[in-house]
Amino acid sequence: MTAIDQLEARLRTLEDAEAIRRLKARYLACCDEKNPQGMRDCFAPGPVHIDYGRIGVFEDRDQLVAIFEALGCHPHVVEMHHGVNPQIEVLDDTRANGTWGLHYQMIDTRERTITQLGAHYEDAYRKIDGQWKICATRCVVTSTLVASYEDTAPGVRFAGVQPSAAQESADE
Numbered sequence: 001m002t003a004i005d006q007l008e009a010r011l012r013t014l015e016d017a018e019a020i021r022r023l024k025a026r027y028l029a030c031c032d033e034k035n036p037q038g039m040r041d042c043f044a045p046g047p048v049h050i051d052y053g054r055i056g057v058f059e060d061r062d063q064l065v066a067i068f069e070a071l072g073c074h075p076h077v078v079e080m081h082h083g084v085n086p087q088i089e090v091l092d093d094t095r096a097n098g099t100w101g102l103h104y105q106m107i108d109t110r111e112r113t114i115t116q117l118g119a120h121y122e123d124a125y126r127k128i129d130g131q132w133k134i135c136a137t138r139c140v141v142t143s144t145l146v147a148s149y150e151d152t153a154p155g156v157r158f159a160g161v162q163p164s165a166a167q168e169s170a171d172e
Helices: 003-033 036-041 061-071 165-171
Strands: 049-051 077-090 095-108 113-128 131-148
Touching (some): 003 036, 003 095, 049 061
Antiparallel strands (some): 077 095, 095 113, 113 131
């Protein structure tokens, strides 16, 4: 392999790793934005392996989208997914693996609860028609905090998506 070939291979690996980072960022953003179609498009078509523990194990992306719509796509469910510390290993031109940390927070304004999770993802990726897709993922929860703000005076000044202008004025 010539020096130019080596340089091209290294550059392709860096570009592939960056494309995978953007893919995972898009997936997490689609979860927060309650965008089922966008989330679905992050996964490979056909058989996949999605293991989200207590939420379920799914064999295709449409099964995951159905549970996402049933559990998360409601105005009273306000979510924030932060993927951190990606470790991406590009195996070849069409396969890669990755691990990610996850900090997740959910406010349920109807149940008046706050949930925080720490977790990590173990992902496998495939390049299909020039685009990286998630073909397998496992989410392992490492910490959980569920708090209620029902009938408690201290601490909670607002819960939801964004405080109204009237609420912000009252807090000043």
